[in-house]
Amino acid sequence: MIDQIRSLLEQHPMIPLNFGALADDANLYDAGLTSFASVQMMLALEEEFDIEFPETMLTRRTFSSLANIADAVSQLTRKAA
Amino acid sequence: MDAKTFDSKSLLDSLFENGILFESGIDGLYGRSGAFEEVIERFERLVTRLGAPDKATRIHFPPGMSRATLEKSGYMKSFPQLAGCVHSFMGGEREHAQLLGMIADGGDWTELQKATDVALTPAACYPLYPTIAARGPVPAQGLLFELSSYCFRHEPSKDPARMQLFRMREFVKIGTAEQVRSFRESWLKRGKAMIESLDLPCEVDLANDPFFGRGGKMMANNQRDQGLKFELLIPVTSIEKPTACLSFNYHQDHFGRTWGLKFADGEFCHSACVGFGLERVALALFRHHGPDADAWPAAVRDVLWSV
Numbered sequence: 001m002i003d004q005i006r007s008l009l010e011q012h013p014m015i016p017l018n019f020g021a022l023a024d025d026a027n028l029y030d031a032g033l034t035s036f037a038s039v040q041m042m043l044a045l046e047e048e049f050d051i052e053f054p055e056t057m058l059t060r061r062t063f064s065s066l067a068n069i070a071d072a073v074s075q076l077t078r079k080a081a
Numbered sequence: 082m083d084a085k086t087f088d089s090k091s092l093l094d095s096l097f098e099n100g101i102l103f104e105s106g107i108d109g110l111y112g113r114s115g116a117f118e119e120v121i122e123r124f125e126r127l128v129t130r131l132g133a134p135d136k137a138t139r140i141h142f143p144p145g146m147s148r149a150t151l152e153k154s155g156y157m158k159s160f161p162q163l164a165g166c167v168h169s170f171m172g173g174e175r176e177h178a179q180l181l182g183m184i185a186d187g188g189d190w191t192e193l194q195k196a197t198d199v200a201l202t203p204a205a206c207y208p209l210y211p212t213i214a215a216r217g218p219v220p221a222q223g224l225l226f227e228l229s230s231y232c233f234r235h236e237p238s239k240d241p242a243r244m245q246l247f248r249m250r251e252f253v254k255i256g257t258a259e260q261v262r263s264f265r266e267s268w269l270k271r272g273k274a275m276i277e278s279l280d281l282p283c284e285v286d287l288a289n290d291p292f293f294g295r296g297g298k299m300m301a302n303n304q305r306d307q308g309l310k311f312e313l314l315i316p317v318t319s320i321e322k323p324t325a326c327l328s329f330n331y332h333q334d335h336f337g338r339t340w341g342l343k344f345a346d347g348e349f350c351h352s353a354c355v356g357f358g359l360e361r362v363a364l365a366l367f368r369h370h371g372p373d374a375d376a377w378p379a380a381v382r383d384v385l386w387s388v
Contacts, residue, residue, distance in 0.1 A: 035303045039296035058299040
């Protein structure tokens with residue numbers, strides 16, 4: 001799942017981060033992720049995985065690393081299944 | 082304006098009845114009485130006096146700003162619902178006749194207008210950053226500005242403390258992260274002391290901006306997690322939901338990066354601002370001390386009328 005997320009985000013024109021060079025647990029904000037780009041990321045993930053992040057998950061922490069994102073996405077896709 | 086009733090509609094009605102505000106037919110756009118304006122002038126002088134030791138450069142901007150500047154600042158990403166853009170008729174005589182026909186028929190004639198280069202200023206500091214960036218590198222000690230502008234936000238409401246056109250006075254510090262954080266700290270203390278000297282109940286609390294949509298919820302959570310925004314709240318139309326009259330904002334290097342505001346060594350500047358909602362402070366004063374400013378407590382009058 002992490003690889004699917006990595007390649008999705010890598011292709012996103014509004015998130016200018018080099019995801020290919022980032023470790024699963026690298027902090028994306030330290031790598032230059034802005035608040036606005038994190039919103040774009042959230043919307044792209046929702047579309048790709050057909051999920052909706054609940055408000056409680058719309059936090060900085062949820063989107064702070066590829067590993068955290070994968071955790072959140074798998075929680076939500078499990079729920080949907 | 083008795084001290085017990087606290088709801089927005091009755092406060093607004095009482096402001097009209099006492100001739101402090103005047104109706105315009107549009108919620109959030111009001112005429113102001115001479116007494117109301119005098120309170121605002123006095124409060125502005127107080128703000129300027131408190132900030133005087135810091136020797137800020139004063140700039141007064143008009144209520145309209147460059148639309149391109151507003152776009153580049155990212156305002157439409159965060160607050161598309163609040164923005165206002167000025168449109169004007171740019172057609173010829175044929176279109177003019179068409180326009181008059183549409184008005185006569187009660188139709189929507191505004192489609193014959195086009196967007197101008199002017200947007201309404203949403204906060205006093207938006208026009209500042211490109212103006213400063215154009216002047217070259219920021220000196221090592223940073224820069225400090227005192228700004229004033231009428232501001233527009235499209236949020237019609239019966240709450241007199243939520244006007245669509247209102248004035249904002251701001252101090253803006255542009256410098257290192259450390260410089261702008263200590264600037265904000267000093268104003269958190271000064272601002273609270275100033276409002277307390279006016280015998281107004283207040284509290285300072287962590288806050289977030291009204292970012293648009295679900296993505297905005299995330300921006301708001303980020304803002305809170307990082308402690309980027311504080312507000313000084315005074316009960317004006319509600320005790321449970323007091324009104325933000327002053328706000329203290331740390332922008333990190335958002336405007337520095339957006340506008341290329343740099344030090345001579347190429348490092349991006351950080352910025353912070355403290356904003357004073359002038360109508361809100363005046364409303365709080367009338368709300369708590371009564372409709373007749375001449376009859377306000379002597380201690381409050383001393384503070385305002387001695388500057």
